[in-house]
Amino acid sequence: MARRNRISLAIDGGGRLAVAALLAGAAAWPAAAQPDQSRMLPSLVLPPAAATEPQGFEAMMRAGDTAMVRGDILRARTLYEQAATIHPRSAGAAIAAGKTYDPNLLPAFGAGPGLADRDKARSWYGRARAMGDPAAAAMLEALRQGS
Numbered sequence: 001m002a003r004r005n006r007i008s009l010a011i012d013g014g015g016r017l018a019v020a021a022l023l024a025g026a027a028a029w030p031a032a033a034q035p036d037q038s039r040m041l042p043s044l045v046l047p048p049a050a051a052t053e054p055q056g057f058e059a060m061m062r063a064g065d066t067a068m069v070r071g072d073i074l075r076a077r078t079l080y081e082q083a084a085t086i087h088p089r090s091a092g093a094a095i096a097a098g099k100t101y102d103p104n105l106l107p108a109f110g111a112g113p114g115l116a117d118r119d120k121a122r123s124w125y126g127r128a129r130a131m132g133d134p135a136a137a138a139m140l141e142a143l144r145q146g147s
Helices: 057-069 073-086 091-099 118-130 134-145
Strands: 005-011 017-023
Touching: 057 073, 057 091, 073 091, 091 118, 091 134, 118 134
Parallel strands: none
Antiparallel strands: 005 017
16 A cells, blocks of 8 residues: 655744644644644635624624525614624624615615615714715715605
8 A cells, every 4th residue: 555645734833834744644743733723824715804803793794694685684684783783893884784774775685665764774874984984975875865
């Protein structure tokens, strides 16, 4: 039976790249080549800010997006408002919450007029604008023009 070598890479405690060559069938990494969990590389998928966001925020926003696309506006509203509560400096959460009230946008998601509330949409968009989000000003203008 042929033996194959395997090369593994890890970051050691000093931030240096450690290379471990293991023979096929080896039971475990040598202790020196074990990756240090406190020095892990940043995610290649998530934006850098995701690491500083409150725990659960991103999952809550994604779940809200899923609910919105499915037309479950009340669930999306609840999720976005909770996300805005746990991360009050998130203009994205404020805009998302505002969209669940926006009479100009709700029909695109199959929602009837009973779920719209222009004043609440204006309040959420205003909150995002106060945080400096340029998209919020456009949302407020569209809301104003739609009245």
